[in-house]
Amino acid sequence: MEEIYVFGHKSPDTDTICSAIAYAKIKNLTPARLGEINEETKFVLEKFCVEIPRPIENVEGKKVVLVDHNEFQQSADGIEKAEIVEVIDHHKIKFSYDKPIKFLTEPLGSTATVIAKYFESDIEKIEVNEKKKIKGLLLSAILSDTVVFKSPTTTEEDKKIANELAKAVGIDALIKFGIDIKKAKGSIRGKTVESIIMADFKEFDFNGKKVGIGQTEIVDINEIYEIKAQISKFLENLKNENYEMTVFVATDIIKEGSELFFAGDKSKIEKAFGIKVVGNFVYIPGLMSRKKQVVPKLQQVF
Numbered sequence: 001m002e003e004i005y006v007f008g009h010k011s012p013d014t015d016t017i018c019s020a021i022a023y024a025k026i027k028n029l030t031p032a033r034l035g036e037i038n039e040e041t042k043f044v045l046e047k048f049c050v051e052i053p054r055p056i057e058n059v060e061g062k063k064v065v066l067v068d069h070n071e072f073q074q075s076a077d078g079i080e081k082a083e084i085v086e087v088i089d090h091h092k093i094k095f096s097y098d099k100p101i102k103f104l105t106e107p108l109g110s111t112a113t114v115i116a117k118y119f120e121s122d123i124e125k126i127e128v129n130e131k132k133k134i135k136g137l138l139l140s141a142i143l144s145d146t147v148v149f150k151s152p153t154t155t156e157e158d159k160k161i162a163n164e165l166a167k168a169v170g171i172d173a174l175i176k177f178g179i180d181i182k183k184a185k186g187s188i189r190g191k192t193v194e195s196i197i198m199a200d201f202k203e204f205d206f207n208g209k210k211v212g213i214g215q216t217e218i219v220d221i222n223e224i225y226e227i228k229a230q231i232s233k234f235l236e237n238l239k240n241e242n243y244e245m246t247v248f249v250a251t252d253i254i255k256e257g258s259e260l261f262f263a264g265d266k267s268k269i270e271k272a273f274g275i276k277v278v279g280n281f282v283y284i285p286g287l288m289s290r291k292k293q294v295v296p297k298l299q300q301v302f
Contacts, residue, residue: 002063003029003030003062003063004029004030004063004064004065004085005029005030005031005032005056005059005062005063005064005065006020006023006024006027006029006030006031006032006064006065006067007020007031007032007033007034007053007056007064007065007066007067007076008020008033008034008066008067008068008069008111009034009068009069009074009075009202010034010035010074010075010076010201010202011034011035011198011199011200011201011202012033012034012035012037012038012041013038013040013041013068013144013145013200014038014040014041014044014140014141014144014145014181015068015110015111015112015141015142015144015145016033016067016068016069016111017033017037017041017045017052017053017141018041018044018112018137018138018140018141019067019068019088019110019111019112019115019138019141020032020033020053020067020068021050021053021134021137022112022115022123022134022137022138022141023065023067023088023115023119024053025126025130025134026115026119026122026123026126026134027065027122029065031053031054032053032054032055032056033052033053033054033055033056034055034056034057034075034076035055037052038185038199038200039184039185040144040181040182040184040185042184043180043181043184043185044136044137044140044141044144044181044184045137047136047140048132048133048136048137048140049133050133050137056076057076057077058076058077058078059076059077059078059079059082060077060078060081060082061078061081061082061083062078062082062083063082063083063085064076064079064082064083064084064085065084065085065086065087065088066084066086066087066088066089067087067088067089067111067115068088068089068090068091068111069089069091070087070089070091070093070094070095070103070105071091071094071095071204071205073202073203073204073205074202074203084097084101085101085102086101086102086103086104087101087102087103087104087105088104088105088111088114088115089104089105089111089114090105090106090107090108090109090110090111090113090114090153091105091291092291092295092296093105094205104118107153107155108153108155108157108158109142109145109146109149109151109153109154109155109158110141110142110144110145110146110158111141111145112137112138112139112141112142112145113138113142113155113157113158113161113162115138116135116138116142116161116165117157117161123135132168132169135165135168135169136165136169136171138165139162139165139166139169139171140181142158142161142162142165143162143174143177143178143181144178144181144182146158146162147182147217147251147253147288147289148175148178148179148181148182148253149162149175149178150253150256150288151288151289151292152288152289152292152293153289153291153292162174179253182217182219182253183219185216185217187218187219187220187223188216188218188223188224188227189223193227193230193231193234194234196216196227196231197214197216197231197234197235197238197248198214199214199216200214200215200216201213201214202214202290204295204298204299206244206298206299206302207299207302209244209245209302210242210243210244211243211244211245211246211247211264211298211302212238212239212243212245212246212247213246213247213248213249213290213294213295213298214246214247214248214249215248215249215250215251215290215294216248216249216250216251217251217252217253218250218251218252218253219252219253219254220252220254221250221252221255221257221259221283224250224259225259228261228281231248231261231281232261232263232280232281235247235248235261235262235263235280236263238263239263239264243264244264244302245262245263245264245265245268245298246262246263246264247260247261247262247264247294247298248260248261248262249261249287249290249294251287251288253288255285256285256286256288257283257284257285257286257287257288258283258284258287258288259281259282259283259284260273260281260282260283260284260287260294261280261281262280262281263280266280268298268301268302269282271301272297272298272300272301273297
C-alpha cells in the first residue's frame, strides 16, 4: 500500500503537529512535519511520550493529507505536483484542486477540535494506551490554538470537547495545564530575532500582494520591548526581499493584548485596525488571534 503523509503548515505549531500525529494514528497514515518544532510542542510530545514526526521537504509525486492549512503558500515544496487525498482545517479557504477530494473544515478554535469532533468513534477503537496519548495531544492542541480559551476564535464546542478530553486523560486542572503549555515557550530571552519571528510565520496573498505575518505568545511583554529595534530592522529587511508588508504580532497571554510590529505602508495598518500609529509598532489591547483579528482586516484593506 502506497504511503500517505499527513502534515500541517510550515513553521509548525502545536495544533499542526498534534493534529497530524492524531489523524495519522486514526487512519494508519504517516505523520510528517515541514520544519522544526517549538518548545511548546516539544513539551506536549514529551508529556504524552510521543515521538516527533519525521521531516519531509518535497512532496512532489507523493500522496498527502493536509491538516491545519489549505493554502499552497503555507504548504510543502512540490505540493502543486502532489496527490492531495484530503484536507482537514479550521482556517479560511483558499484552495483549488483539479479533482474532487474530501475537505473537512469548520470555524472552530483548532484543527484538533475538528478531528476530535468528527472522528470520535475512530479514536475510541484505538488501543487504550495509544488512545490516551492521542486524546492528550488533541487536548493540548486545543488549549494551545485557543490560547487557553482566551482567543476570540474559541467556541463553546472547543471548551466542551477540551473538557471531555481532559477527563479522559486524567487532567483535572485544565486551565493550569493550558498555562503550563504556554509557559513552555513563554520566554524569548536568549533567542535570535529571526527565530522568534519565523517560528510561526505565514505567507498570504492579499489581492496579488505578498504579506508575511508572524506571531509569538509570551507571558512578559517587556521581553519584546528589549529587542524592539532588532525586530523592526529584521521586518524591514525581510520586506525588502520580496514582500509588500511584513507583520509580527507579539501576544501577551496574561495581559490579553498584542504588540504589533510592521514594515510597509503605515496607512494600511491604521485603516485595518482603526488606530493611529506613531513609528512602526503599536500595542492593541484584546488582540489575540492572527487568524480572526489580523488576517481578515489586512486582507480587506489590501
